[in-house]
Structures are given as structure tokens and as C-alpha cells.
Amino acid sequence: MKKEFGILIMLVVLCVVVSIVNPNFLSATNLQNNARLIGMFGIFGIGAGVVIMTGGIDLSVGSLFALLGILLTFMLAKWHWPWPLAIAVTLLASALLGLCHGLLVTKVKIQPFLVTLCGLLFYRGLARYIANDQSQGFGYCRGFETLQKLTTGKFFGVPMPFIFLLIIAFIMWVVLHRSVYGRYLLAAGRNEEATLFSGINTTKVITSAYVICTFLAGISAILFAFYTNSIAPSSHGNFYELYGIAAAVLGGCSLRGGQGSVIGILIGTTLILVLRNLVNLLGIPSSLDFAMLGTVILIGVIVDQILQRQKGKARHAV
Amino acid sequence: MQGIEKSFPGVKALDKVDLDVFSCEVVALIGENGAGKSTLMNILGGVLQPDAGTIKINGETTIIHNVSEAIKLGIGFIHQDLNVLDNLTIAGNVFLGREPLRFGPLKLIDNRRLRTRTEPYLKRLGLDLSPDTPLSELSIAHQQMVEIAKALSLNARILIMDEPTSSLTLTETRRLFEVIRQLRNDGVSVIYISHRLAEVKECADRVVGLRDGVNAGALSRDRITHDNMVHLMIGRQLEDFYISPATHAEPGCFRVKNLTTAAYPDCQIDFEAARGEILGFAGLVGAGRSEMARAIFGVDQPITGSIHLAGKELQIRSAKDAIENGIYLMPEDRRKSGLIVEMTVRENITLPNLASFSFAGLIKHNQEKKAASAQCKKLNIKTPSSETVAENLSGGNQQKVVLAKWLALTPKVIIFDEPTRGIDVGAKSEIYHLMRNLADSGVVVIIISSDMEEILGVSDRIAVMHEGKITGQLQRNKFNEETIMRLAVGHAVERQSQ
Numbered sequence: 001m002k003k004e005f006g007i008l009i010m011l012v013v014l015c016v017v018v019s020i021v022n023p024n025f026l027s028a029t030n031l032q033n034n035a036r037l038i039g040m041f042g043i044f045g046i047g048a049g050v051v052i053m054t055g056g057i058d059l060s061v062g063s064l065f066a067l068l069g070i071l072l073t074f075m076l077a078k079w080h081w082p083w084p085l086a087i088a089v090t091l092l093a094s095a096l097l098g099l100c101h102g103l104l105v106t107k108v109k110i111q112p113f114l115v116t117l118c119g120l121l122f123y124r125g126l127a128r129y130i131a132n133d134q135s136q137g138f139g140y141c142r143g144f145e146t147l148q149k150l151t152t153g154k155f156f157g158v159p160m161p162f163i164f165l166l167i168i169a170f171i172m173w174v175v176l177h178r179s180v181y182g183r184y185l186l187a188a189g190r191n192e193e194a195t196l197f198s199g200i201n202t203t204k205v206i207t208s209a210y211v212i213c214t215f216l217a218g219i220s221a222i223l224f225a226f227y228t229n230s231i232a233p234s235s236h237g238n239f240y241e242l243y244g245i246a247a248a249v250l251g252g253c254s255l256r257g258g259q260g261s262v263i264g265i266l267i268g269t270t271l272i273l274v275l276r277n278l279v280n281l282l283g284i285p286s287s288l289d290f291a292m293l294g295t296v297i298l299i300g301v302i303v304d305q306i307l308q309r310q311k312g313k314a315r316h317a318v
Numbered sequence: 319m320q321g322i323e324k325s326f327p328g329v330k331a332l333d334k335v336d337l338d339v340f341s342c343e344v345v346a347l348i349g350e351n352g353a354g355k356s357t358l359m360n361i362l363g364g365v366l367q368p369d370a371g372t373i374k375i376n377g378e379t380t381i382i383h384n385v386s387e388a389i390k391l392g393i394g395f396i397h398q399d400l401n402v403l404d405n406l407t408i409a410g411n412v413f414l415g416r417e418p419l420r421f422g423p424l425k426l427i428d429n430r431r432l433r434t435r436t437e438p439y440l441k442r443l444g445l446d447l448s449p450d451t452p453l454s455e456l457s458i459a460h461q462q463m464v465e466i467a468k469a470l471s472l473n474a475r476i477l478i479m480d481e482p483t484s485s486l487t488l489t490e491t492r493r494l495f496e497v498i499r500q501l502r503n504d505g506v507s508v509i510y511i512s513h514r515l516a517e518v519k520e521c522a523d524r525v526v527g528l529r530d531g532v533n534a535g536a537l538s539r540d541r542i543t544h545d546n547m548v549h550l551m552i553g554r555q556l557e558d559f560y561i562s563p564a565t566h567a568e569p570g571c572f573r574v575k576n577l578t579t580a581a582y583p584d585c586q587i588d589f590e591a592a593r594g595e596i597l598g599f600a601g602l603v604g605a606g607r608s609e610m611a612r613a614i615f616g617v618d619q620p621i622t623g624s625i626h627l628a629g630k631e632l633q634i635r636s637a638k639d640a641i642e643n644g645i646y647l648m649p650e651d652r653r654k655s656g657l658i659v660e661m662t663v664r665e666n667i668t669l670p671n672l673a674s675f676s677f678a679g680l681i682k683h684n685q686e687k688k689a690a691s692a693q694c695k696k697l698n699i700k701t702p703s704s705e706t707v708a709e710n711l712s713g714g715n716q717q718k719v720v721l722a723k724w725l726a727l728t729p730k731v732i733i734f735d736e737p738t739r740g741i742d743v744g745a746k747s748e749i750y751h752l753m754r755n756l757a758d759s760g761v762v763v764i765i766i767s768s769d770m771e772e773i774l775g776v777s778d779r780i781a782v783m784h785e786g787k788i789t790g791q792l793q794r795n796k797f798n799e800e801t802i803m804r805l806a807v808g809h810a811v812e813r814q815s816q
Binding site: 199258 | 617
């Protein structure tokens with residue numbers, strides 16, 4: 001809990017500073033915009049965190065957004081499938097890809113970085129090929145207006161993606177922090193061998209983490225597709241996996257595995273998006289966007305490292 | 319070393335400790351875990367700075383600020399976990415950081431000189447190895463010799479060895495002792511830290527005991543006995559250090575037939591263990607005992623073989639299957655495979671049994687906590703609470719946590735693989751008594767140990783293994799070190815001696 005507390009303070013300070021410098025930060029439109037983005041980024045951020053907790057990583061998420069987005073436009077706008085079917089197919093496809101990642105990692109024993117790096121290249125290439133490198137859109141959403149409203153609308157003024165995030169975050173919080181499965185997942189992330197020696201099927205547990213990750217990415221993919229409404233296969237979702245990873249790490253997930261919390265990831269995501277918002281509001285050249293993000297993450301990680309070392313010292317003394 | 323004091327936040331690790339070491343002497347430093355042995359040696363080795371006290375070398379007061387100063391003063395430190403680079407050759411390790419160079423400013427390594435300079439040290443230690451051998455191809459014992467060679471090449475005159483025999487076989491240990499004796503005769507002082515009292519008895523000229531950070535006394539050569547040393551370490555006589563023999567045994571309860579492991583694909587293992595008895599597996603490191611245990615426990619797949627419990631053949635394909643059948647393993651490396659050291663005592667204890675503290679997949683926290691605390695109390699685990707991180711417990715208590723994992727279930731067979739490695743005397747005795755109680759309550763207890771004293775003191779029956787085969791089985795009345803050694807090195811030696 002302490003770990004989340006530090007970054008929460010960072011977030012609060014940042015919000016206060018931004019709102020003093022530019023009161024527009026607190027305007028309803030801006031808050032709604034931020035909430036929408038936090039919703040979309042947070043959902044796959046939790047997924048990224050789950051994989052990181054097992055000591056793995058998923059780099060393929062951004063490309064997955066492009067591939068799934070293109071598929072969705074084809075199913076809805078080109079082939080005119082009923083929208084529930086299209087959604088089901090998208091989510092099923094995303095889960096299956098996660099299963100492939102997981103099995104390659106656990107059964108074939110390829111490093112997660114490599115498996116998902118290949119995914120990153122492969123899905124992007126496939127998306128561009130399928131779409132003929134042309135942007136694809138939903139047009140006027142004839143026949144699936146309900147879906148459009150569900151993904152881009154608001155509920156009592158709160159953007160739908162944010163509501164989805166709250167529901168998913170609650171479910172994932174229970175799964176990770178209250179369930180037997182969550183304990184196994186964290187245990188396997190800490191020490192796979194000892195977990196195996198306790199009679200737990202670590203292959204299953206770790207594989208499932210990759211499925212959860214891409215499944216949540218699939219949900220985000222649908223939200224992003226409707227948010228942009230036009231999917232350029234070569235750039236849609238570029239680098240987004242890094243936002244997810246950054247949010248998870250800022251939120252206290254250790255890349256060594258076995259550590260992390262849903263609440264931390266939520267705070268991490270919010271921090272990153274408020275930072276991006278700040279770049280706009282304060283009139284900082286948007287080309288500095290990534291540089292600022294990099295700096296903040298680095299500071300966060302260094303502070304964490306220092307705290308860990310002090311904790312380590314205290315422990316060794318006993 | 320005089321009046322050495324060292325405090326860490328919250329604990330005084332050393333309080334006015336004195337230690338004299340003369341040249342041409344092997345001093346054994348003994349004491350329970352946490353007695354301050356490592357702290358004292360880390361101060362001498364320059365790893366830590368003392369709060370008070372002086373260090374005199376050859377009568378001159380010196381202050382050792384860091385490890386490189388210690389090395390310059392002729393202090394060599396062979397750590398328990400070896401500090402070798404296994405991607406380099408022997409010569410590369412011995413002269414690491416001091417490689418002979420050529421081509422002036424280009425600073426290229428002169429491999430020829432590197433080799434010729436290493437050779438004399440290897441010869442001195444009686445090693446018949448090429449300096450070009452990569453470390454990864456050497457046994458632990460040889461890697462340790464390379465460390466000693468490195469210390470010698472640095473002109474070490476005081477050699478500190480921390481538990482040097484913990485992963486050596488008996489023959490390797492003997493060889494090490496020869497080297498230690500030879501070094502002593504050459505004028506090197508050796509400080510030897512060990513928990514294995516039989517070894518201390520064999521190689522030490524003098525024994526110095528530490529207890530809770532203070533000097534507990536010393537024993538001269540003629541007073542080094544097992545009892546005196548135990549007394550020195552714990553300050554009282556340990557009654558019944560080892561355990562009484564089995565009162566009843568019900569043979570044939572657990573049977574392993576024709577088991578073949580990947581480590582020794584040509585050998586088959588057959589044995590029976592009785593309910594109520596403690597079956598010991600003796601042998602040299604690498605005899606295939608741990609591989610056998612892993613195969614029985616289902617973490618490695620045996621090539622052939624079947625396992626029978628109470629007359630029924632079991633299908634074991636994973637650790638999960640073994641656990642469901644009541645077969646548990648206390649693995650050799652408790653920090654790697656026995657425990658998740660970063661997690662709490664509670665989380666470790668309930669891990670194999672979590673499903674029984676849950677409803678619809680969700681953990682019932684209160685029940686879990688109660689069960690964990692109950693186990694801590696039952697096994698006398700010394701921990702502030704069940705919420706303490708396992709890392710912070712002493713080795714003996716960590717081992718008891720691993721045992722608690724299994725005792726919370728219903729054990730039928732428990733295999734202890736090197737259960738007391740690196741554990742202090744008091745905790746050892748406790749673990750032996752727990753084993754006896756388990757056996758008496760009808761559990762089949764199997765212990766694998768390379769510590770001769772331990773295997774003789776604990777087992778009701780001993781099976782000796784050599785290169786993947788069981789070469790002999792002995793009843794308690796036939797136990798003796800000589801026979802076991804002969805069986806452990808294989809039939810050939812036995813035939814020769816007959």
C-alpha cells in the first residue's frame with residue numbers, strides 16, 4: 001500500500017499544480033476527456049500489469065489494437081455482421097492470441113519479450129496487409145448505433161470507457177487480491193519453482209495471465225476503434241503497449257514479477273494521462289510529450305529503487 | 319582482533335569480541351546462526367567496518383576500509399557461495415582484474431603468460447587441470463580450489479573459509495582438508511567456519527566459539543570433542559541431540575519399483591520404506607538421490623518405474639499428483655524451491671492448501687490466518703507473527719515453515735532432502751525430533767543427507783547410493799561410517815578391499 005501512496009501524492013500534487021496554472025484542467029469537458037482516455041488506457045494497463053506480475057511482458061498490445069480495429073471495421077461496416085457477433089469474435093480472437101503467447105512462453109519456453117516482440121511486428125504487418133494500408137472507418141455506424149453509443153457515449157455525464165474501467169478494475173481487484181488464483185499468480189511471479197513444488201500448475205497460471213492481458217486489450221481495442229472512428233493500420237495504437245507497461249511499473253509492478261496492485265496501476269495510468277493533458281494545457285510543445293513521460297517514469301523508478309534499498313538495509317540488519 | 323563491536327539498527331551483532339589467529343594454525347569458528355561469525359569475518363575481510371575495536375596484523379594495528387585493502391593485507395575470503403565467473407577459464411578467474419597485458423596501450427590480454435602464471439598454483443593445490451578449462455565444466459569442489467588458487471596468487475596469509483564443505487562430497491571434503499593442512503604447513507593461517515562438528519574435529523587446531531555476539535570460549539586441540547563444541551555453541555548440553563530408534567515398523571508400505579531418472583538412464587532404483595521408520599539415503603553428492611526424490615515427487619518425469627503406496631500403484635505426473643496422494647518433498651534448496659522468501663509465513667504455509675481456505679475461488683482471510691498461526695505455534699516457528707516475510711526468518715525457522723506447509727495437509731510420505739543444510743544445532747535437533755514424531759504417527763519418512771553424522775544419527779535403515787544405483791542397505795545395528803563410505807564410492811572399491 002505504501003508504494004501506491006507515494007505515487008498517489010505525486011498525482012495529487014501534479015493535479016493541483018496544473019489546475020492552478022490552468023483552471024481549464026477542472027472544466028467538465030476536460031475532465032470528461034481525461035476520464036475517457038483513462039478508461040481506455042487503464043483497461044489494457046491492468047492487463048499489462050497482470051503479465052508483468054508473472055515476470056513477463058506483453059509488447060504486442062499496440063499492434064493488436066490496429067489488427068483488431070481493422071477486423072472490427074470489416075465485420076461491421078463491410079460485411080454488416082450483427083454487432084454482438086462482431087464483438088464476440090473480436091474478444092475471442094484477442095483471447096486466442098493471448099493463449100498463443102502464453103503457450104509459447106510456458107510450453108516452448110521462449111522469453112516473453114521475444115514472443116510478444118514478434119507479435120508486435122506480425123500483427124502490425126497483418127493489419128496493414130488486410131487493410132491494404134488504407135485507413136478504415138465505421139462511416140455513420142448504420143446498423144450498430146447502439147454499439148457506438150455504448151462505447152463512446154456517457155452515463156450520467158461519465159464517459160462509458162471510464163465506467164467499463166471501474167467495472168473491470170473491481171473484478172480484477174477481486175481476482176488478483178482476494179482470490180486463490182491471484183495468490184497463485186503472484187506466487188508464480190515471485191518464484192515459479194517453489195510454486196510448482198507446492199503443487200500448483202504454474203503453466204496454467206502463467207498462460208492465463210497472457211490471455212487476460214490480450215482479452216482486456218481486446219476490450220480497449222474496441223473502445224479505441226470507436227474513439228478514433230478511423231483506423232490507420234500503420235499508426236493506430238503505435239507505442240500504446242509502452243503506456244500500459246509504464247502505468248503498471250509506475251503503479252508498483254516490478255518487472256521481476258510477483259509484485260503489483262490494481263489500484264497502483266489505476267493511479268499510474270491516471271498520472272500518465274494527466275501528464276499528457278498537462279502538455280496540452282500548459283502549451284508545452286507536444287513534441288516533448290514522450291520526453292516528459294520518460295523523465296517522470298525514470299524519476300518514479302529511481303525513487304522506488306532508493307526506497308527499496310533502504311528497506312533492504314533495514315532488513316539485513318535484523 | 320580485539321574488542322570488536324558492531325551494531326546494526328536494533329541489534330548488537332558483536333560485543334567486545336576477541337579473536338587471535340597464529341600463523342600455521344587452523345582455527346575453527348563455530349556458533350549458531352546469528353552468533354556473529356559472518357559479521358566478524360566480514361569485518362576482517364573489509365566488507366563491514368567495526369564500530370569499535372582494533373585489528374592487528376603481525377603486531378601492527380591496521381584499519382581495513384574495504385575488500386581490496388584486506389586483499390592487500392593478505393586476507394583471502396572464500397565465501398560459501400563461490401564468487402567465480404563460470405564463463406571464464408580457470409586462468410581468467412585466478413587473475414581476474416590482474417591479467418598480464420601486452421601491446422602496451424592496446425591492453426590486450428596475454429593469454430600465454432596468463433596460462434603459465436596460473437599453472438604453479440594449480441600444481442600447488444594438486445589440481446590436474448588445464449588453466450584453459452572453463453569454470454562451467456568444473457565441479458563445485460574444483461571451483462572452490464580455483465578460488466583458493468586465486469587467494470594464493472594474491473599472497474594470502476590468512477584464509478577465511480565460510481562453510482566450505484556445504485556442497486562438497488565426502489571425498490572432496492577429505493581432499494580439501496589435505497589442502498588446508500598443506501597450506502597451514504606452508505605458513506598460512508586458516509579461519510574455518512562450519513556447522514559440521516565432525517569436520518571441525520578433523521581439521522581444526524583450535525576452536526573458537528561465539529554465542530549471541532560474544533566470545534563463548536575456546537578449545538585447544540586435545541579438548542575438541544563433539545560435546546564440548548555443542549556446549550560452547552549453545553551454552554548447555556543438548557540432551558538427545560539425535561533421536562531414538564523406531565519402536566515399530568510396518569514394512570512394505572511405500573515401494574518404488576524400477577525407477578529410472580534422466581540423470582542415470584541406465585540404472586534402476588528399487589526400494590521399500592516402512593511406515594514408522596526413518597529411511598536414510600546416504601551417498602556422495604551427485605549419486606542421483608535428489609533426482610530420485612524429484613522423480614517420486616513428480617517434478618521430473620521418470621523414464622520408467624512405478625510408485626506404490628499401501629499396495630496401490632500411483633499415477634504421478636506432476637507435483638500436484640504427488641501432493642494429492644500425500645507424498646511431499648522438502649527440497650534440497652529451500653530458498654529456491656521450498657519457499658517463496660519474499661512472501662509472508664502465512665502465504666507460504668497455506669500455498670499448497672489454499673483451496674481449503676476458500677469459497678468460490680475467494681480466500682477466506684480469517685480462516686487462513688488462523689490456520690497459519692496454529693501451524694507456527696505447533697512447530698515452534700520463531701517469528702514475530704505469521705505476517706512476517708519468510709526472508710527475515712533464520713534458516714532453521716524457514717525450514718520449519720516448509721515443513722508446516724506439508725503438515726497442514728495429511729502426509730503419508732515425506733522426503734527430506736538435505737533438511738539441515740546451513741541450519742544451527744538447536745534447530746537441527748528440533749527437526750530430527752519432528753521427523754521421529756512424524757514416523758511414529760505412521761508417516762513414511764525418507765531423509766537424504768550427505769552429512770555422515772546426521773544420516774547415522776537419524777536413520778533406522780540406510781540405503782546407500784552410488785551413480786544412480788542403490789549399492790547397499792544397512793540396518794541400524796550394522797551402521798558404520800566405513801561400510802557406508804565403501805558403498806558410496808561403488809562396488810569396485812569394495813571388491814578391492816575384500
